[in-house]
Amino acid sequence: MSASRTWSxxxxxxxxxxxxxxxxxxxxxxxxxxxxxxxxxxxxxxxRVHNASANCGxxxxxxxxxxxxxxxxxxxxxxxxxxxxAVAALATDGGMDEDSLARTVHLGELGLxxxxxxxxxxxxxxxxxxxxxxxxxxxxxxxxxxxxxxDGVRVLAAASLAEVARAHGADVAEVELEPVPRPAxxxxxxxxxxxxxxxxxxxxVEALIAAAAGDHHLLMSGPPGAGKTMLASRLPGIxxxxxDEAAIQVASVRxxxxxxxxxxxxxxxxxxxxxSASVAALVGGGSRLVRPGAIxxxxxxxLFLDEAGExxxxxxxxxxxxxxTGSIVIHRxxxxxxxxxxxxxxLATNPCPCGNYGVRAAVCECPPMAIRRYLGRLSGPLLDxxxxxxxxxxxxxxxxxxxxxxxxxxxxxxxxQARDRAAxxxxxxxxxxxxxxxxxxxRSGPLALPPVARRPxxxxxxxxxxxxxxxxxxxxxxxxxADLDGHSAPxxxxxxxxxxxxxxxxx
Amino acid sequence: xxxxxxxxxxxxDRAAAHLAGRGWRLLDRNWRCRQGELDIVxxxxxxxxxxxxxxxxxxxxxxxxxxxxxxxxxxxWRLAMAWAAAHPELARGREIRLDAVAVIGADxxxxxxxxxxxxx
Numbered sequence: 001m002s003a004s005r006t007w008s009x010x011x012x013x014x015x016x017x018x019x020x021x022x023x024x025x026x027x028x029x030x031x032x033x034x035x036x037x038x039x040x041x042x043x044x045x046x047x048r049v050h051n052a053s054a055n056c057g058x059x060x061x062x063x064x065x066x067x068x069x070x071x072x073x074x075x076x077x078x079x080x081x082x083x084x085x086a087v088a089a090l091a092t093d094g095g096m097d098e099d100s101l102a103r104t105v106h107l108g109e110l111g112l113x114x115x116x117x118x119x120x121x122x123x124x125x126x127x128x129x130x131x132x133x134x135x136x137x138x139x140x141x142x143x144x145x146x147x148x149x150x151d152g153v154r155v156l157a158a159a160s161l162a163e164v165a166r167a168h169g170a171d172v173a174e175v176e177l178e179p180v181p182r183p184a185x186x187x188x189x190x191x192x193x194x195x196x197x198x199x200x201x202x203x204x205v206e207a208l209i210a211a212a213a214g215d216h217h218l219l220m221s222g223p224p225g226a227g228k229t230m231l232a233s234r235l236p237g238i239x240x241x242x243x244d245e246a247a248i249q250v251a252s253v254r255x256x257x258x259x260x261x262x263x264x265x266x267x268x269x270x271x272x273x274x275x276s277a278s279v280a281a282l283v284g285g286g287s288r289l290v291r292p293g294a295i296x297x298x299x300x301x302x303l304f305l306d307e308a309g310e311x312x313x314x315x316x317x318x319x320x321x322x323x324x325t326g327s328i329v330i331h332r333x334x335x336x337x338x339x340x341x342x343x344x345x346x347l348a349t350n351p352c353p354c355g356n357y358g359v360r361a362a363v364c365e366c367p368p369m370a371i372r373r374y375l376g377r378l379s380g381p382l383l384d385x386x387x388x389x390x391x392x393x394x395x396x397x398x399x400x401x402x403x404x405x406x407x408x409x410x411x412x413x414x415x416x417q418a419r420d421r422a423a424x425x426x427x428x429x430x431x432x433x434x435x436x437x438x439x440x441x442x443r444s445g446p447l448a449l450p451p452v453a454r455r456p457x458x459x460x461x462x463x464x465x466x467x468x469x470x471x472x473x474x475x476x477x478x479x480x481x482a483d484l485d486g487h488s489a490p491x492x493x494x495x496x497x498x499x500x501x502x503x504x505x506x507x
Numbered sequence: 508x509x510x511x512x513x514x515x516x517x518x519x520d521r522a523a524a525h526l527a528g529r530g531w532r533l534l535d536r537n538w539r540c541r542q543g544e545l546d547i548v549x550x551x552x553x554x555x556x557x558x559x560x561x562x563x564x565x566x567x568x569x570x571x572x573x574x575x576x577x578x579x580x581x582x583x584w585r586l587a588m589a590w591a592a593a594h595p596e597l598a599r600g601r602e603i604r605l606d607a608v609a610v611i612g613a614d615x616x617x618x619x620x621x622x623x624x625x626x627x
Contacts, residue, residue: 027623027624027625028623028626028627029572029573029575029576029623029626030570030572030573062570062572062573062621063623
């Protein structure tokens with residue numbers, strides 16, 4: 001009879017904290033107490049552990065068992081600690097290899113029959129354990145593929161508590177139990193939508209390619225039916241595939257949302273929250289268990305806000321911090337949760353409430369004030385971060401019969417080349433894509449443009465139609481356009497085009 | 508006497524023999540008052556010990572000690588105080604302790620016996 005210890009992981013946001021699970025027996029009437037700030041689901045682990053042990057032929061001590069989850073001050077929630085609590089409690093009677101327990105992290109929920117049930121957040125938990133130096137991890141059978149995405153750890157995918165106990169040297173008979181099946185993955189379309197489906201709109205396609213190449217945020221304005229949603233949904237397909245680290249982060253966020261993760265998805269995610277979304281839906285929330293919101297789910301991908309003007313103003317302003325820092329931090333009593341939030345923002349809006357303002361052969365019935373107010377809903381600080389402002393028109397009859405010219409494949413190749421060129425040029429700097437480059441460095445650094453090339457920009461600045469910040473943004477975009485066309489530096493032509501794209505809607 | 512009471516009685520005898528064998532001085536058996544009954548009251552060295560004995564044929568319906576829960580412990584403490592009040596000459600100056608003995612088996616003479624010292 002002694003204290004036994006093993007390990008598990010408490011998740012706060014995408015970061016996991018290693019939790020030591022200690023169990024001790026005292027010579028008292030039978031009882032089972034869990035301490036260390038458990039929530040209700042975790043407190044109920046006592047009953048699950050009791051029945052699961054009995055049904056696996058494992059004898060839980062008939063004395064008082066106290067389980068402590070340390071650090072005791074960190075709030076812990078959910079059923080993922082069940083397995084760690086069970087093995088620690090069973091080990092208080094001896095009969096298990098203490099050393100083996102102390103080197104293993106256990107994750108998983110117990111069923112009353114003793115089977116291990118899948119839990120959300122296995123991938124970030126295994127990552128945290130691997131970072132903390134653990135090499136052996138027990139996960140439910142249904143989470144096996146997800147846990148094996150992490151390199152450098154040995155994963156034991158167990159179907160039942162008896163199997164886990166046997167792995168630690170307990171003398172227990174084999175129990176024939178069907179492993180709990182993994183929930184079916186959501187049926188996602190295998191292929192990204194094809195860019196060539198976009199008919200007409202050559203300027204828009206070009207702007208979309210520029211946005212993808214330079215990681216520029218994009219605002220589209222156009223009447224209903226102009227193809228804003230169609231264009232935005234084609235952006236993930238032309239973005240370069242995710243690298244290992246990015247793909248793991250994307251999968252981690254999916255895992256935290258409780259979606260089954262089987263393999264790394266290389267296509268950047270596409271999130272399009274409805275415009276009634278609250279701040280909590282966008283940034284993530286919840287009182288004890290913080291769930292990632294649309295921003296976190298869009299990390300390393302595209303966040304598309306259709307009818308951007310209809311979003312509540314404070315919801316849009318919640319985007320400003322993640323746009324600046326690339327992560328989102330949520331504070332709750334006792335802990336803070338952080339999620340990655342490095343996404344490409346695509347905003348779409350109608351030109352006015354009725355949608356017909358500025359459209360040929362259509363009559364806009366909105367009073368001028370309504371039009372101004374409508375565009376004014378997108379706050380200045382948010383628009384400041386948007387590099388490309390695109391004005392879309394409806395496709396005319398003559399164009400409608402023609403098919404699109406740029407295929408997804410061709411666009412992807414052009415974008416990859418442009419990104420390579422930018423990365424090569426910026427190899428001495430902390431930046432990798434044009435949209436992130438510091439404005440001062442761009443204006444007066446080693447790559448400052450000659451006055452001849454800057455002329456359209458300088459003229460716009462003098463005229464007062466461009467702010468200095470807008471100047472920087474246009475310059476960044478000009479570099480992206482130059483990268484796309486294979487120029488070594490932006491020409492007057494590139495700068496002119498950039499100016500046109502920047503000044504699409506707002507001054 | 509019902510079958511269960513026969514078993515319970517046999518379990519208490521077995522427990523009493525066990526405690527006497529350990530050198531305890533038994534003071535009282537099945538002491539009753541309005542609040543209930545104490546199985547065994549004994550002296551373990553200087554301490555006054557109130558012992559609750561629980562006997563079960565098998566653990567199919569749970570371990571006997573599981574029946575000694577929070578509520579039962581509180582009641583035993585009240586009874587212990589009542590006994591001490593009724594026997595001031597024996598209780599004065601002594602520490603009072605609560606023990607539990609579980610007897611598991613159909614035949615009390617050969618049954619398994621577990622003794623938990625100092626319930627809290």
